[in-house]
Amino acid sequence: MAAAKSINGYLVSQAKDGQWWISNAKGEQVVGPLPTEAMAVEVAAVFEDTPPGPKRRGDDQD
Numbered sequence: 001m002a003a004a005k006s007i008n009g010y011l012v013s014q015a016k017d018g019q020w021w022i023s024n025a026k027g028e029q030v031v032g033p034l035p036t037e038a039m040a041v042e043v044a045a046v047f048e049d050t051p052p053g054p055k056r057r058g059d060d061q062d
Contacts, residue, residue: 007041008044008046009025010025010047011023011024011027012037012040012041014037019032019034020036020040021034021040022040022043022047031044031047
């Protein structure tokens with residue numbers, strides 16, 4: 001297994017089954033599985049998180 005790489009603030013790592021995953025700073029897998037390291041690095045280089053939506057206001061909050 002190859003060492004994990006940090007690309008664009010994301011961690012590219014290989015799972016035990018040989019597939020590649022992209023994880024965020026919290027360690028949560030956000031993209032994958034991908035078949036090659038090169039593909040995972042390319043995706044991580046352009047990947048951007050979608051910011052969370054605005055918080056709801058009022059009495060009907062969940």
